[in-house]
Amino acid sequence: MKAYRIATIPGDGIGKEVIPAARRVLQEMALSDGSFNVEFENFDWGGDYFREHGAMMPADGLDALRGKDAILFGSAGDPHIPDHVTLWGLRLKICQGLDQYANVRPTRILPGIDGPLKRCAPEDLNWVIVRENTEGEYSGVGGRMHQGHPIEVATDLSLMTRAGVERIHRYAFRLAQSRPRKLLTVITKSNAQRHAMVMWDEIAAEVAKEFPDVSWDKELVDAATARMVNRPASLDTIVATNLHADILSDLAAALAGSLGIAPTGNINPERLYPSMFEPIHGSAFDIMGQGIANPVGSFWSVVLLLEHLGEKSAADRLMKAIEHVTANPALHTRDLGGTATTAEVTEAVCAQVSSLARKPLTIA
Numbered sequence: 001m002k003a004y005r006i007a008t009i010p011g012d013g014i015g016k017e018v019i020p021a022a023r024r025v026l027q028e029m030a031l032s033d034g035s036f037n038v039e040f041e042n043f044d045w046g047g048d049y050f051r052e053h054g055a056m057m058p059a060d061g062l063d064a065l066r067g068k069d070a071i072l073f074g075s076a077g078d079p080h081i082p083d084h085v086t087l088w089g090l091r092l093k094i095c096q097g098l099d100q101y102a103n104v105r106p107t108r109i110l111p112g113i114d115g116p117l118k119r120c121a122p123e124d125l126n127w128v129i130v131r132e133n134t135e136g137e138y139s140g141v142g143g144r145m146h147q148g149h150p151i152e153v154a155t156d157l158s159l160m161t162r163a164g165v166e167r168i169h170r171y172a173f174r175l176a177q178s179r180p181r182k183l184l185t186v187i188t189k190s191n192a193q194r195h196a197m198v199m200w201d202e203i204a205a206e207v208a209k210e211f212p213d214v215s216w217d218k219e220l221v222d223a224a225t226a227r228m229v230n231r232p233a234s235l236d237t238i239v240a241t242n243l244h245a246d247i248l249s250d251l252a253a254a255l256a257g258s259l260g261i262a263p264t265g266n267i268n269p270e271r272l273y274p275s276m277f278e279p280i281h282g283s284a285f286d287i288m289g290q291g292i293a294n295p296v297g298s299f300w301s302v303v304l305l306l307e308h309l310g311e312k313s314a315a316d317r318l319m320k321a322i323e324h325v326t327a328n329p330a331l332h333t334r335d336l337g338g339t340a341t342t343a344e345v346t347e348a349v350c351a352q353v354s355s356l357a358r359k360p361l362t363i364a
């Protein structure tokens with residue numbers, strides 16, 4: 001039997017609550033599927049590790065991840081450590097170190113969940129945002145001079161390479177091509193950012209020629225926020241820079257009902273390195289330790305992980321189980337206006353997963 005080696009990195013805050021829940025669900029998937037197995041290795045990296053060792057993860061941590069088939073990640077962010085230290089010390093280190101350059105973020109309105117867009121039917125909001133995940137505004141290039149003095153200067157350079165931009169556009173066009181509507185919107189800000197973003201636009205137009213069957217358009221990032229609210233059905237696949245997509249995808253998640261639902265995959269498309277799957281949310285300091293975090297974003301991330309491993313039928317079964325559970329308001333956590341706990345939602349999804357395994361799938 002196939003055995004997948006999965007690394008789990010719960011990290012900080014509610015990551016420690018939702019990733020054990022996701023691990024339980026993935027274990028249940030394997031047990032009830034019967035055709036594959038999962039071997040977990042847990043890494044307790046993050047804020048606690050930092051307090052003990054002075055780093056978010058060990059220096060040779062990436063080596064421990066390289067041999068895995070996939071990684072399940074929670075969140076980096078601790079109330080007592082600056083955010084840029086936790087993020088750069090763990091999540092960005094892994095994404096850049098394992099060249100997970102395509103960050104893929106699907107958004108849909110799941111059954112039973114009301115987004116704030118009351119006039120929007122679920123079929124009118126079905127997006128996937130592709131985020132450039134290794135360079136751009138988060139290249140890490142920059143510095144501070146004369147710190148604390150009146151003449152202080154600080155920079156964070158948005159560094160873009162032709163190779164980096166070309167590969168993310170090609171990934172996005174290919175993804176758009178694989179979806180029914182074959183529609184791609186390229187997000188830009190080339191009116192104000194006249195060097196890197198102009199190159200971004202030019203390369204989009206070049207790559208577009210390889211995909212004559214994909215219709216594409218361009219939208220400035222600020223206008224894109226309004227378009228997401230006013231004309232959600234005009235969008236399908238979206239490609240944006242690291243910072244722009246970071247912001248747009250939190251908006252997308254909120255429009256679909258909650259930040260607690262949205263999943264993502266940090267993908268190395270060439271499969272030279274393992275890809276990493278995580279909910280898009282962070283440590284949620286305001287609710288951590290209470291057992292009320294919504295685990296759906298982590299479960300949907302397991303769906304993406306299973307798809308990545310080629311376990312399509314298991315992925316479909318888990319997605320059906322998630323949708324069955326979201327359709328029941330009694331199983332909504334507080335972010336969705338309900339009172340259910342993380343544990344209750346986890347149990348319900350596990351029960352549904354094994355009941356779907358026992359009977360043949362029916363078309364809803």
Ligand code: NAD
Nearest residue numbers: 075076077078083091259260281282283284287293294335
């Ligand atoms: P956040 O996503 O942690 O929380 C924003 C709001 O959404 C909070 O009110 C929170 O309660 C709510 N929320 C988020 N996930 C939820 C869930 N599963 N269920 C219910 N409610 C949920 O964002 P933030 O407050 O801006 O950041 C907190 C920390 O997390 C910071 O240290 C930040 O740097 C870090 N962070 C890490 C990642 C990551 O590791 N990928 C992503 C975002 C933020």
Ligand code: K
Nearest residue numbers: 074075279281
């Ligand atoms: K996360």
Ligand code: MN
Nearest residue numbers: 246247250280
């Ligand atoms: Mn973010």
